Amino acid sequence: MADLAESGVVREVAGRPGQVGRPSLRVEPVSESAVVVAFDLRVESTVVALVGLGGEELWRREQEHARAKYTAKVAVKNLLSLTRQALRRAPEDAAWVGIGIAVPGIVDHADGLVRFAPNLGWVDVPLGALLREAISAEYGFVPHLAISNDADLGALAEHVRGVGADNRNLIYLSGEVGIGGGVIIDGRPMLGAGGFGGEVGHMVVNPAGVECRCGATGCWETVIGRDALVRAAGLKKDHATVEDVIAAAASGSERARRALEEAGDWLGIGLANLVNVFNPEVIVLGGHLRLLHPFASDAVDRHVLTAVPAAREQVRIEVPALSGDSPLLGAAEAAFDALLADPISVIADVAHASAS
Amino acid sequence: MADLAESGVVREVAGRPGQVGRPSLRVEPVSESAVVVAFDLRVESTVVALVGLGGEELWRREQEHARAKYTAKVAVKNLLSLTRQALRRAPEDAAWVGIGIAVPGIVDHADGLVRFAPNLGWVDVPLGALLREAISAEYGFVPHLAISNDADLGALAEHVRGVGADNRNLIYLSGEVGIGGGVIIDGRPMLGAGGFGGEVGHMVVNPAGVECRCGATGCWETVIGRDALVRAAGLKKDHATVEDVIAAAASGSERARRALEEAGDWLGIGLANLVNVFNPEVIVLGGHLRLLHPFASDAVDRHVLTAVPAAREQVRIEVPALSGDSPLLGAAEAAFDALLADPISVIADVAHASAS
Incomplete structure (x- = not known):
């Protein structure tokens, strides 16, 4: 918690107005201090959001795509372009700490290999490696990348906030x-x-x-x-x-x-x-x-x-509780994982990488 | 481990004969030092065993019963009689530390309430309470009593030793x-x-x-x-x-x-x-x-x-790996749980109760 406060991603605030008795301090995330780009990669559309710490959707967009033509190559190009659009909406000085992607298929978490997404026709698509390469070429660094099954991420989001x-x-x-x-x-x-x-x-x-x-x-x-x-x-x-x-x-x-x-x-x-x-x-x-x-x-x-x-x-x-956006917000949650586990080094990594 | 050694339920032994190099000490359970009575309560028979620490079946018997007439009252009388028979085979000075029962139905672990055993026709049968009463009347004390679903206990046994x-x-x-x-x-x-x-x-x-x-x-x-x-x-x-x-x-x-x-x-x-x-x-x-x-x-x-x-x-x-006895041996495993968690107090309880 001290690390998080020092890095500016949480702040201490007084208890709610109207509260009786001695005001207690609460800790709340500073939504604009750190952001992730979250995707819900559906079979016929991609939903993208810029999400602040604490789960707030700062910007959201849904883009349709043709199911039959949505190959891994097309998907990566699309994800990169939507990442650019999302980051343009990021608050000034916000640290970009992760990308989270919900995929309608079976995913190897460790490296983001999509083993099987039958409704996209994908078998053993190395989405993680392809996206890492594209992001690195564009930005000179890669933030924490979390790729998981859409339902697993929906479960996570409804368990954490739903x-x-x-x-x-x-x-x-x-x-x-x-x-x-x-x-x-x-x-x-x-x-x-x-x-x-x-x-x-x-x-x-x-x-x-x-x-x-x-x-x-x-x-x-x-x-x-x-x-x-x-x-x-x-x-x-x-x-x-x-x-x-x-x-x-x-x-x-x-x-x-x-x-x-x-x-x-x-x-x-x-x-x-x-x-x-x-x-x-x-x-x-x-x-x-x-x-x-x-x-x-x-x-x-x-x-x-x-x-x-x-x-x-x-x-x-x-x-x-999160309507149709549970997988999307679960992807954001997973993308914030690295920050919450080790805030100082992630923020430093991002700052260093951004400056390079 | 020191507690277990002090209570006599494990002993240190030299490495296996034929082992090369400096002989190392191994710890092994003293099978005869502590025993449990384990039951696999099947739909048309009851299997009982006296099991020593480490999972050795010291004695085993299967007794058939008529499915339609196997009420909770009949079952408890039967379990008590088989417990007597099993304990007669216990090694001298062995501590009797538990009873484990595998039941073909849904069981509330905390109190041994059988919620639903459709193939026995049992609904909300308080097997734990009934057996506790019967054992207490017979022996003046009740050792650790573990009642669980047969398949859950089979899984436990095959996971531990199978x-x-x-x-x-x-x-x-x-x-x-x-x-x-x-x-x-x-x-x-x-x-x-x-x-x-x-x-x-x-x-x-x-x-x-x-x-x-x-x-x-x-x-x-x-x-x-x-x-x-x-x-x-x-x-x-x-x-x-x-x-x-x-x-x-x-x-x-x-x-x-x-x-x-x-x-x-x-x-x-x-x-x-x-x-x-x-x-x-x-x-x-x-x-x-x-x-x-x-x-x-x-x-x-x-x-x-x-x-x-x-x-x-x-x-x-x-x-x-344990053939037809996985639930029975899982029941024994569960019955030993209290001993392994707190050997001194369980052994003392049993000794005190036996002497009283």
Whole structure:
């Protein structure tokens, strides 16, 4: 804490106005003192934000991209250009201490190697190494770079600042084209042998169903993923979204209504599985699952009631406190990690590098 | 360690015979110095063992019971009688430091309340309190009492002394009438909010299938549990076992052969789910699943190959090193916990209580 104060990234302030009794000092982060650039790399768009210490979004932008053409090379060029735009919004004298990226796939944390992102068509893409090279060429240094699975980062953000702030056992589900999962067990991210745990979207729930992009049949994402919903609703439009399915149901499409109902049923079946397997305090429905929830809550309740009693009594099903930005803010949180672990040396590194 | 040596439960011994160089001292547990009574409370039998420090089974017996008549009252009477029999085999001067019980159901660790053991028909049975009362009436004191889920204890034993001794992420599956799961994450038991995690037998994999005892439809145990296998094989015999199904297939029953094949397929589907969800280093097939494995290994390999690549590369599927006794030896391990945490006071308690 003394290190943080000395480096100017936190300040001591008096207790809240209106507080009675002797005013106590509180420590609060100085949001403008240090910033990170955070990305939520989605399948059909990239969200970028400049985030201050403490989690404040100082600037945010979403940019669409064509899924089929979004190769690693295109992605790196795009990330570099968005980094430039973000840094132009940085407060004067702010230290740029990190880049955080949420990726819809399986990532090797140590070096930012994307092992498998089926909905982007990426296999063993060295995103970390490529971006490091590009950032270094542009800025002459590379700040702390944190690349992780989007759902893992969503779980982190909701655990640190969201609906799971008081809970030690949390699951965050990212609903986008596919379904990802991030799991916090006893207050710590569940990594598994190689950091690849939590791939609940590929839990087989409907073996009589359709083939998944991963090669298995009847994965959870084949029945509650966005493409599954759009297909079941019979929408012909390019780039149709879950919002489109909901709109179609609202304007009387029986097929869209049935698609939502069936997806709600499958959502409930998978959630009951997670309750039985993990006995969590809270499951957070991120991405499009939070849109699906109002149409699915009866089915969800019905299925979760079939989970083993002791576990079902303890679980809450929630939508994210951070709305659609949980993975983005989790990426920011991870990008700040190095600063919080060793503030003086990170600030010094950045200052030194900026000056060079 | 000094405490343990002083209390006589470990001794220093010279290095192994044949060892070259200066002989080093090793510490080894004195198996006869302290004992526990361990139980594996199965659905149709109770296994009891007198276990010495270090995990040696000094005496072991299995006693069958009628499933329908096995109420909590009957169970407690039975456990007390088997405790008497076990203690008669205890080495002279051995300290009796604990009782450990593996239960096929969901248990509140703190007080040994069995919340739900569907295959015994037990709901909220205060096994811990009842047994404490009975032991106290008989012996005038109660040693450390550890009651846990059978699969959780199987996982503990295989992690401490079995096929997962070198691994930090392990899943143990108990195949009996139902299917239980014990999960070790990063070297620690995964408890979840209330200690009820790991109920993988109630993961729904076949929603078009049959109703489970738990009330849901198509749980994993409805397709790989013992009763499911016996039914699919068309065996009419009372108390038929998985061994009977295997024998029927070996003597030419096409129906039994197909039952084994189908169960193998479902085993593979569920294992792939666990690989995706947990990214474990090893999954241990306990109980009858180890008998099923030779007939299922092709199907298991085929399904596990559909798990996400990074996770499937890291997993081994194994049979238990401790054979059918992993839950029993895990119960012994848990019963020794108090001794290992505070040897002097536990030994003193027992000596005082025995003398009183």
